[in-house]
Amino acid sequence: MTGPAVLVTGADRYLGGRLAARLTADARVARVVTAATDDLLRPAGDGRSKIAEMLADDQVCTVVHLAIGASASRTGSRAELKERNVIGTMRLLAECQRSPHVRRVVVKSAAAAYGASIRDPAIFTEDTELRAVPRGDYTKDVLDAEGYVRGFARRRPDVEVTTLRLAPLIGPKADTAMSRYFALPVAPTVLGFDPRVQFLHIDDAVDVLHHATVREHATTGHRHGPDVLNVAGPGALPLSMAIRRAGRTALPVPEPALRALVTLGSVDFSRDQLDFLRYGRVMDVRRLSDAYGITPLPTSEAFDAVFGGRKDP
Amino acid sequence: MSLEDALGKVIGIVERRLAGDYEVDEFGFDKELTEDVVAPVLRPLYRKWFRVEMHGLENVPDTGSALIVGNHSGAIAMDAAMLQLGLLDDHPARRHLRLLGADFVFKTPLLGEYARKTGATLACTPDAERLLSSGHLVGVFPEGFKGVGKPVWERYRLQRFGRGGFVQAALKTGAPIIPVSIVGAEEIYPIIGDIKPLARLLGLPYFPVTPTFPWLGPFGAVPLPSKWHIRFGEPIDTKEYAEHADDPMEIFNLADQVKETIQGMIHELLEKRGGAFQP
Numbered sequence: 001m002t003g004p005a006v007l008v009t010g011a012d013r014y015l016g017g018r019l020a021a022r023l024t025a026d027a028r029v030a031r032v033v034t035a036a037t038d039d040l041l042r043p044a045g046d047g048r049s050k051i052a053e054m055l056a057d058d059q060v061c062t063v064v065h066l067a068i069g070a071s072a073s074r075t076g077s078r079a080e081l082k083e084r085n086v087i088g089t090m091r092l093l094a095e096c097q098r099s100p101h102v103r104r105v106v107v108k109s110a111a112a113a114y115g116a117s118i119r120d121p122a123i124f125t126e127d128t129e130l131r132a133v134p135r136g137d138y139t140k141d142v143l144d145a146e147g148y149v150r151g152f153a154r155r156r157p158d159v160e161v162t163t164l165r166l167a168p169l170i171g172p173k174a175d176t177a178m179s180r181y182f183a184l185p186v187a188p189t190v191l192g193f194d195p196r197v198q199f200l201h202i203d204d205a206v207d208v209l210h211h212a213t214v215r216e217h218a219t220t221g222h223r224h225g226p227d228v229l230n231v232a233g234p235g236a237l238p239l240s241m242a243i244r245r246a247g248r249t250a251l252p253v254p255e256p257a258l259r260a261l262v263t264l265g266s267v268d269f270s271r272d273q274l275d276f277l278r279y280g281r282v283m284d285v286r287r288l289s290d291a292y293g294i295t296p297l298p299t300s301e302a303f304d305a306v307f308g309g310r311k312d313p
Numbered sequence: 314m315s316l317e318d319a320l321g322k323v324i325g326i327v328e329r330r331l332a333g334d335y336e337v338d339e340f341g342f343d344k345e346l347t348e349d350v351v352a353p354v355l356r357p358l359y360r361k362w363f364r365v366e367m368h369g370l371e372n373v374p375d376t377g378s379a380l381i382v383g384n385h386s387g388a389i390a391m392d393a394a395m396l397q398l399g400l401l402d403d404h405p406a407r408r409h410l411r412l413l414g415a416d417f418v419f420k421t422p423l424l425g426e427y428a429r430k431t432g433a434t435l436a437c438t439p440d441a442e443r444l445l446s447s448g449h450l451v452g453v454f455p456e457g458f459k460g461v462g463k464p465v466w467e468r469y470r471l472q473r474f475g476r477g478g479f480v481q482a483a484l485k486t487g488a489p490i491i492p493v494s495i496v497g498a499e500e501i502y503p504i505i506g507d508i509k510p511l512a513r514l515l516g517l518p519y520f521p522v523t524p525t526f527p528w529l530g531p532f533g534a535v536p537l538p539s540k541w542h543i544r545f546g547e548p549i550d551t552k553e554y555a556e557h558a559d560d561p562m563e564i565f566n567l568a569d570q571v572k573e574t575i576q577g578m579i580h581e582l583l584e585k586r587g588g589a590f591q592p
Binding site: 118119120121122123125128131190191192193194196234235236237238240241242244245255279280282300 | 331338340343421426439440443
């Protein structure tokens with residue numbers, strides 16, 4: 001058990017599992033160490049954290065942090081989720097900062113970092129200056145986590161830090177917030193609004209994360225902060241069109257009624273989700289294409305590939 | 314087109330739309346809906362009701378980007394819709410005008426949805442520059458609500474032109490600025506009052522009172538059939554100003570020049586038209 005290793009957090013989830021498997025099969029990676037989402041908060045026997053133990057024992061040089069989750073309804077209470085998202089990220093980065101081996105950190109963030117508002121541009125680039133302050137619990141988690149990542153990148157300029165802002169994931173087997181929404185018998189929408197939505201096929205998410213993990217180290221010397229990249233299927237779909245293509249029926253509901261609903265089955269209608277259902281969120285992905293040479297499947301095609309089959313009853 | 318063909322076309326459209334089988338761009342512009350559903354509804358207003366006459370269409374390029382800057386009036390943005398339809402129907406290249414709208418438009422249920430689907434987006438620099446740098450024809454009314462909500466006795470007097478952000482977007486992308494004057498929209502809903510408390514209550518920028526609205530209820534909302542003229546002025550080449558894109562004084566001067574040009578064309582058109590309700 002010698003040589004450099006990659007640590008994948010959140011490997012107990014579908015995306016994490018897929019990425020860990022892909023990295024294991026990659027000859028450029030000597031060893032893959034996986035941490036479950038809860039490991040981030042778990043102390044080991046001798047007073048060290050479980051993560052510290054993993055980082056030291058396996059001399060991990062690349063950390064891929066996927067354990068920032070969106071869905072409150074599936075993973076227990078909101079407080080638990082926040083604990084994992086924010087405190088988990090903070091502790092992971094604190095351990096990375098102490099580790100002499102870590103050379104690269106890749107963090108899975110989310111498009112939610114841009115919020116969703118009428119006051120902001122229709123298409124977000126990595127440099128967009130937001131006019132509205134994003135709101136909502138999950139969005140705040142994402143912004144807090146990104147804040148810690150920036151702080152870490154400043155304190156350890158020798159470590160290559162990449163923040164990937166992923167669009168909502170869809171995939172044939174993946175259980176994601178979006179797949180649960182489109183599995184509802186009728187899809188609630190906000191009356192009078194038809195937001196533009198954008199998706200990322202989970203295969204593309206794995207490709208991009210894989211590339212971010214194993215690509216050659218950049219040769220530039222001093223860095224000022226993390227590289228931020230939007231990751232999404234180019235283009236957008238109006239929600240109404242997506243619902244029709246998925247063979248579902250839209251149920252327009254006045255916004256106050258949806259606000260009172262909060263959750264429907266396993267789909268949550270928190271404030272950020274409601275903003276999203278009104279104004280949508282679309283990212284520009286040119287920087288990703290330029291930097292990695294990967295362009296994900298366009299949103300429209302990705303959606304058809306995953307949900308198109310439902311058209312026939 | 315025979316009745317059967319027309320019916321077949323309508324059925325085709327309905328089928329495609331129910332299946333979600335149509336295209337929209339990243340801004341949410343729905344070309345099919347705009348051309349085959351919205352345009353046929355607006356066309357009778359354009360041709361029969363307002364009898365719109367277009368002038369200077371040769372000043373609008375067949376391809377490539379340009380920023381069309383116009384005067385705004387008429388309580389609701391009917392002028393924007395007519396300008397859009399005019400460029401689609403009467404311009405030889407059938408151009409789609411991508412409008413820049415205020416926050417209020419996109420905040421409002423249904424209105425925001427309509428605006429996005431017919432090609433509009435938020436009036437902000439990133440969106441304007443993105444559209445202009447990808448070869449679109451972009452339309453903006455710098456007066457905003459000051460223009461549409463002004464009382465009838467101030468008709469055809471241009472209001473303040475904001476901060477001139479539109480000029481900056483044109484300079485940065487090298488798109489020519491084409492001034493356009495719209496005459497006729499001022500008379501469709503002559504605003505004689507503004508019920509401010511009601512506007513505040515409803516979250517509107519103003520609550521218009523016209524000789525017929527709100528007194529006659531829905532009938533009061535029928536626009537008066539004024540005669541319209543729309544004239545495009547000569548394009549202003551912004552390339553020679555490109556180095557001044559960050560100079561507020563240059564921006565202001567250019568914005569002022571555009572405003573004066575529009576105002577001048579309005580006076581000419583008014584003189585030519587004579588009475589507002591002639592055939």
